[in-house]
Amino acid sequence: MSETVLATPAAAPARRRDGLRGLLRKPLFVVSALITLLYLAMAAFPGLFTSVDPRACSLAFSGVGPSSGHPFGYDLQGCDYLANIIYGTRSSISIGLLVTVATFVLAAVFGGLAGYFGGLVDGVVSRTADIMFGLPFIVAAIVVLNMFPQRDVLSVSLVLIVLGWPGGMRYMRGSVLKVRNLEYVQAARVLGSGHTRVLLSHVMPNSLTPLIVLKTLEVGAVIAAEAALTFLGVGLQPPAISWGLQLSAAHSQWQAHPHLVIFPSIFLSLAVLAFVVLGDSLRDALDPKER
Amino acid sequence: MLGYVLRRLAAMVPVLIGVTFLIFALVHALPGDPIAAMAGNRPLSPSTVAALRQQYHLDESLWTQYWYYMTGLAHGDLGTDFHGRPVSELIAERWPVTFNLALTAWVMKIVIGIGVGVYGALRRGRLGDHLALGFTVLFIALPGFVFAFIAQLVFGVNLQLFPIAGIADGWPMSFLLPALVIALETAAPLARLTRSSLVEVLRSDFIRTARAKGAAPARVVWGHAMRNSMIPVVTYLGLSLATLLGGAVIVESVFNLPGVGGLMVQAIQTQEGSVVVGVATFIILVYLLVNLVVDLCYGLIDPRVRRV
Numbered sequence: 001m002s003e004t005v006l007a008t009p010a011a012a013p014a015r016r017r018d019g020l021r022g023l024l025r026k027p028l029f030v031v032s033a034l035i036t037l038l039y040l041a042m043a044a045f046p047g048l049f050t051s052v053d054p055r056a057c058s059l060a061f062s063g064v065g066p067s068s069g070h071p072f073g074y075d076l077q078g079c080d081y082l083a084n085i086i087y088g089t090r091s092s093i094s095i096g097l098l099v100t101v102a103t104f105v106l107a108a109v110f111g112g113l114a115g116y117f118g119g120l121v122d123g124v125v126s127r128t129a130d131i132m133f134g135l136p137f138i139v140a141a142i143v144v145l146n147m148f149p150q151r152d153v154l155s156v157s158l159v160l161i162v163l164g165w166p167g168g169m170r171y172m173r174g175s176v177l178k179v180r181n182l183e184y185v186q187a188a189r190v191l192g193s194g195h196t197r198v199l200l201s202h203v204m205p206n207s208l209t210p211l212i213v214l215k216t217l218e219v220g221a222v223i224a225a226e227a228a229l230t231f232l233g234v235g236l237q238p239p240a241i242s243w244g245l246q247l248s249a250a251h252s253q254w255q256a257h258p259h260l261v262i263f264p265s266i267f268l269s270l271a272v273l274a275f276v277v278l279g280d281s282l283r284d285a286l287d288p289k290e291r
Numbered sequence: 292m293l294g295y296v297l298r299r300l301a302a303m304v305p306v307l308i309g310v311t312f313l314i315f316a317l318v319h320a321l322p323g324d325p326i327a328a329m330a331g332n333r334p335l336s337p338s339t340v341a342a343l344r345q346q347y348h349l350d351e352s353l354w355t356q357y358w359y360y361m362t363g364l365a366h367g368d369l370g371t372d373f374h375g376r377p378v379s380e381l382i383a384e385r386w387p388v389t390f391n392l393a394l395t396a397w398v399m400k401i402v403i404g405i406g407v408g409v410y411g412a413l414r415r416g417r418l419g420d421h422l423a424l425g426f427t428v429l430f431i432a433l434p435g436f437v438f439a440f441i442a443q444l445v446f447g448v449n450l451q452l453f454p455i456a457g458i459a460d461g462w463p464m465s466f467l468l469p470a471l472v473i474a475l476e477t478a479a480p481l482a483r484l485t486r487s488s489l490v491e492v493l494r495s496d497f498i499r500t501a502r503a504k505g506a507a508p509a510r511v512v513w514g515h516a517m518r519n520s521m522i523p524v525v526t527y528l529g530l531s532l533a534t535l536l537g538g539a540v541i542v543e544s545v546f547n548l549p550g551v552g553g554l555m556v557q558a559i560q561t562q563e564g565s566v567v568v569g570v571a572t573f574i575i576l577v578y579l580l581v582n583l584v585v586d587l588c589y590g591l592i593d594p595r596v597r598r599v
Contacts, residue, residue, distance in 0.1 A: 131309035224434040273432030
């Protein structure tokens with residue numbers, strides 16, 4: 001009996017490591033991980049990928065298509081489009097990561113507390129989440145974003161975080177409920193550990209995996225949501241450089257200048273695809289039951 | 292059964308109050324003066340402004356305004372826009388567009404999603420399964436409005452099969468393309484859910500028994516397995532119909548369809564707070580009611596639920 005109690009928490013990380021090693025043999029994972037790294041590098045050091053200044057523009061070149069030296073052509077302001085798309089990576093990736101990390105922390109904390117303590121804490125947290133869940137996401141995002149006169153990466157992320165935490169919270173609460181009554185948790189309680197210790201060193205580590213998986217899958221969705229909101233005119237605003245803004249400007253022009261729609265679309269779709277596939281392979285590795 | 296319906300209706304009330312209050316408070320916090328937005332460029336005398344503020348209860352506290360709104364709502368009044376037209380009338384005008392789009396997209400989504408899911412479950416682990424799932428991932432990854440552009444470009448401009456935008460051609464021609472965009476974009480979760488649920492059921496003992504008795508493969512899948520794997524799928528389908536009926540803001544905007552979602556965006560841009568709140572309330576009501584209907588439908592599929 002005491003052996004099982006001791007073995008269970010240790011076995012989970014070991015299994016996790018095995019799964020992660022197996023990942024490196026999966027071509028889909030390797031390709032999506034490499035593409036993701038490329039995007040991260042582009043977001044961190046855009047200067048490495050283009051030597052052209054995205055803000056050096058000349059109206060003489062407005063809307064000119066791809067040409068030598070400027071493979072993606074120019075946008076309507078006559079700025080080099082490739083440079084603009086590369087510099088646009090930063091806002092998309094920052095919002096994607098910022099929102100995912102913040103909602104992960106909120107979901108882990110509130111879901112953990114609600115699931116572990118139950119009762120009043122659970123009541124307050126879960127009912128709040130129910131109400132947030134009742135809001136249609138896009139509609140709520142449009143209304144809230146309109147409250148900000150100036151919208152930058154931080155304010156857009158903030159809105160997506162506030163609206164986005166309940167999903168993960170429910171997930172986390174569910175897995176904490178499962179773990180809470182397991183024998184090793186009871187054993188820890190009986191041995192005299194306080195709530196903080198039981199929660200932090202027994203319950204949380206053993207119930208986080210589903211949430212980690214959910215959140216890796218969500219990075220792509222957040223990037224797509226930001227682009228869609230910006231496209232609707234309630235996300236980022238100029239002078240920010242972002243794929244959503246480029247697509248928004250190009251929308252009315254796409255019959256005359258199709259390259260303005262095509263190139264940011266490719267960059268955006270590939271980014272979302274890479275993150276979704278990455279999350280998918282991580283899920284297969286971390287959570288074999290779901291396969 | 293009646294008691295269950297009443298209990299569920301009662302449980303909707305706090306959610307409805309919470310959500311409408313949240314929207315109400317948010318709209319209240321919107322920057323800009325609604326009276327100035329209403330007047331446009333015309334100058335208004337201070338006394339007119341004061342009269343208008345009083346007429347729309349803008350001089351009262353948030354709580355009082357919310358109370359007026361909820362009293363109106365209880366009488367079926369969703370408020371009026373700045374020109375005095377009832378919001379319910381604005382919604383009624385646009386509802387057919389959203390309703391047609393939502394139902395068309397929903398049916399397409401069911402055909403695609405369940406089709407791919409069942410195919411994947413029956414050929415589990417083989418090439419066809421991987422290809423079918425990969426296909427759906429591709430559409431998750433393609434952001435909706437990007438996909439809408441591509442559909443417009445290929446089917447509207449190049450092949451000239453469908454109108455690019457607007458509803459001039461009526462149902463079905465004007466609705467097929469936007470509905471297909473919504474359906475493909477949201478079919479992936481449905482396909483995955485159907486697949487995993489069916490795979491689970493196909494492994495169970497009663498399926499083995501049915502096969503051992505010599506039931507035809509088609510009968511085993513459609514007669515025995517499908518019905519038993521449908522509960523999570525029906526839950527998901529209900530949620531998705533409820534979401535679709537709330538208006539597909541982005542697709543409506545790209546295809547220029549005058550639906551409820553478009554009304555919402557337009558009202559936010561013109562700062563007509565009363566319209567925003569009215570439409571949001573309507574969307575939430577539809578959402579809650581569709582979910583209730585779905586829960587009642589469980590009884591049709593799963594007799595065990597009926598006894599509860």
